[in-house]
Amino acid sequence: MNRKTLIFIIIAVLLGSGIGVGGTILAQKTIFKTQSTAKVSQPKQDGPLLSLGELLINLQGGAILRTTITLEVVDAKALTDLKAKTAILNDKVNSVLLNRPLADVQTPENLTKLKAELLKKLNGVANNEITDVLFEKIVYQQ
Incomplete structure (x- = not known):
């Protein structure tokens, strides 16, 4: 393998890893909300x-x-x-x-x-x- 091919493979692996980690963090914050990150709804206020x-x-x-x-x-x-x-x-x-x-x-x-x-x-x-x-x-x- 020549030097250019090796650099291209390393950049592709790093870029793929970065996209994978970033996508996982984004999915956890938006799609898979946990109890602590989800908004807590206000309890219904009783009227007079x-x-x-x-x-x-x-x-x-x-x-x-x-x-x-x-x-x-x-x-x-x-x-x-x-x-x-x-x-x-x-x-x-x-x-x-x-x-x-x-x-x-x-x-x-x-x-x-x-x-x-x-x-x-x-x-x-x-x-x-x-x-x-x-x-x-x-x-x-x-």
Whole structure:
């Protein structure tokens, strides 16, 4: 082998090694992010809470539901606005729950569906300022 061929081979090996090491470092930093290099998402901030108080509702078949419902709202301004509408919000809750079968409040799956329905009805009055419906207490009697 002559001198030029040997230099060419050495340069090719060094260049290939440099590209390989650089590519590996780049891939680790961008594609294969680890827990320490990945951005940590901020936890969801809970909004202000508006209590609708305790409600006593007749269910189908003579069952009675006693519940305390609290609404999570988007911000303090929404809380102030909705405090003035508490009677309307209570009426919407009563209209949704009145004459429901007892089964609608006995299982977690049914309660989740009921919460979604309440959220939809209440946001119709609240201009989508309510983010969650919370059942603080649920007691039923057959």
